[in-house]
Amino acid sequence: MAMRINCSIQNTICLLNPSLFSLHSRISHLKFKPQLRFSQNPSRGVAFFCTNATNNGNEEPFVLTTPLYYVNATPHMGSAYTTIAADAIARFQRLLGKKVIFITGTDEHGEKIATAAMAQGSTPHDHCNLISQAYRTLWKDLDISYDKFIRTTDSKHEAIVKEFYSRVLANGDIYRADYEGLYCVNCEEYKDEKDLLDNNNCPVHLKPCVSRKEDNYFFALSKYQKSLEETLNKNPNFVQPSYRLNEVQSWIKSGLRDFSISRATVDWGIPIPNDKTQTIYVWFDALLGYISALSDDQEQPGLQGAVSSGWPASLHLIGKDILRFHAVYWPAMLMSAGLSLPNMVFGHGFLTKDGLKMGKSLGNTLEPNDLVQKFGTDAVRYFFLREVEFGNDGDYSEERFINIVNAHLANTIGNLLNRTLGLLKKNCQSTLVVDSTAAAEGNELKDNVERLVYKARIQYENLSLSSACETVMEIGNAGNLYMDERAPWSLFKQGGYCF
Numbered sequence: 001m002a003m004r005i006n007c008s009i010q011n012t013i014c015l016l017n018p019s020l021f022s023l024h025s026r027i028s029h030l031k032f033k034p035q036l037r038f039s040q041n042p043s044r045g046v047a048f049f050c051t052n053a054t055n056n057g058n059e060e061p062f063v064l065t066t067p068l069y070y071v072n073a074t075p076h077m078g079s080a081y082t083t084i085a086a087d088a089i090a091r092f093q094r095l096l097g098k099k100v101i102f103i104t105g106t107d108e109h110g111e112k113i114a115t116a117a118m119a120q121g122s123t124p125h126d127h128c129n130l131i132s133q134a135y136r137t138l139w140k141d142l143d144i145s146y147d148k149f150i151r152t153t154d155s156k157h158e159a160i161v162k163e164f165y166s167r168v169l170a171n172g173d174i175y176r177a178d179y180e181g182l183y184c185v186n187c188e189e190y191k192d193e194k195d196l197l198d199n200n201n202c203p204v205h206l207k208p209c210v211s212r213k214e215d216n217y218f219f220a221l222s223k224y225q226k227s228l229e230e231t232l233n234k235n236p237n238f239v240q241p242s243y244r245l246n247e248v249q250s251w252i253k254s255g256l257r258d259f260s261i262s263r264a265t266v267d268w269g270i271p272i273p274n275d276k277t278q279t280i281y282v283w284f285d286a287l288l289g290y291i292s293a294l295s296d297d298q299e300q301p302g303l304q305g306a307v308s309s310g311w312p313a314s315l316h317l318i319g320k321d322i323l324r325f326h327a328v329y330w331p332a333m334l335m336s337a338g339l340s341l342p343n344m345v346f347g348h349g350f351l352t353k354d355g356l357k358m359g360k361s362l363g364n365t366l367e368p369n370d371l372v373q374k375f376g377t378d379a380v381r382y383f384f385l386r387e388v389e390f391g392n393d394g395d396y397s398e399e400r401f402i403n404i405v406n407a408h409l410a411n412t413i414g415n416l417l418n419r420t421l422g423l424l425k426k427n428c429q430s431t432l433v434v435d436s437t438a439a440a441e442g443n444e445l446k447d448n449v450e451r452l453v454y455k456a457r458i459q460y461e462n463l464s465l466s467s468a469c470e471t472v473m474e475i476g477n478a479g480n481l482y483m484d485e486r487a488p489w490s491l492f493k494q495g496g497y498c499f
């Protein structure tokens with residue numbers, strides 16, 4: 001694994017973060033200069049990939065997923081953040097020469113969707129098309145290099161959900177029972193009375209929960225308590241960052257309760273096989289998108305075909321609010337269906353703005369589309385990767401954004417490129433007249449940069465994305481320092497080589 005990467009400085013920087021090479025300059029208050037625009041391959045930004053070619057074709061693919069985003073509203077910054085991080089990881093894995101399957105998509109069923117559609121005077125179907133497309137458009141604007149985009153309204157997804165359900169049923173883990181409780185329509189779930197605020201208000205939505213009684217199908221999660229405990233003891237890396245493992249272990253320790261997996265009153269969903277009066281509820285629907293996405297569009301959709309195309313996933317990236325479902329429900333469901341567990345679930349933190357929690361009611365949301373329009377793709381991507389320690393909560397402020405982007409992308413990377421390319425153009429007809437790899441042999445800068453590339457590689461492997469950005473900047477700083485010390489412009493004037 002620990003092979004070193006021999007590349008020139010420019011290749012080295014592109015190797016670590018290709019996105020740094022397309023600096024946009026759509027704004028006046030960032031100091032990007034128009035001559036620093038570098039074109040990127042229109043095929044979703046793969047132009048700068050250079051690989052170690054270690055993949056012999058038989059290697060397992062690196063499969064990573066974002067959550068499937070709920071289409072009750074247009075994409076917000078939290079979804080964009082997860083997806084930017086996933087994209088950085090996907091690009092890094094491709095640089096290592098791995099076959100990567102990067103999955104994202106939209107979760108489109110449920111009562112809330114039907115209600116949202118009705119409020120817009122639309123049908124659920126049209127509403128889902130509209131919002132799902134808004135996600136695709138944003139991913140394009142953010143230069144997200146996903147491989148699969150799955151919608152839970154795809155017919156192949158529905159076929160795989162039904163097959164999965166039937167497997168779990170055949171394993172004796174699904175039963176029907178009456179359920180009566182307090183229900184939050186916005187959360188689309190029953191709540192424990194002890195978790196509610198005064199007047200039975202939902203702590204998330206601050207609206208009263210309503211009393212509901214219906215018979216549902218349940219998944220026997222409690223049967224998997226011991227298996228889950230053993231799994232986490234054997235493989236503590238399953239939940240990352242490591243400080244989230246305790247939380248998951250204490251949920252399991254406190255006793256697992258079976259959970260309802262169907263709704264009798266919701267039409268907009270996948271019908272339960274052999275019982276058209278109920279539809280499948282979120283977790284037995286949306287989580288299966290990670291598998292159905294693997295299914296080839298051409299083939300007859302089936303669970304086995306999808307599984308053999310890349311399951312298990314190497315990494316599920318999620319926000320910490322859905323950790324319980326990914327680290328407890330999902331592995332138990334997979335065990336019941338006789339399928340392998342993903343290698344890792346990583347729960348990242350939340351974003352705040354100017355130190356405050358963001359929310360529509362507070363009127364302080366951060367719109368990813370606006371940010372991209374105002375500052376350009378690379379600035380947005382870089383800021384969140386660099387500024388938020390991946391896993392922890394992070395804050396956005398416009399002042400900090402502008403300062404960071406100017407200091408790092410314009411003044412460090414941009415300046416280094418500008419000086420280098422300017423000198424080449426002025427003195428060498430835009431052509432590098434020597435073999436830079438040979439010329440750099442024995443040069444201290446080369447050794448330093450190689451060490452930094454190795455350091456960044458380890459940081460990427462550990463998903464320390466902010467630290468990896470810092471290391472890339474160290475390379476930029478080292479390059480600028482080298483230029484200052486060598487002053488090639490003077491050497492050119494004296495008529496010599498500048499190396």
Ligand SMILES: [Zn+2]
Nearest residue numbers: 184187202205
């Ligand atoms: Zn709620």
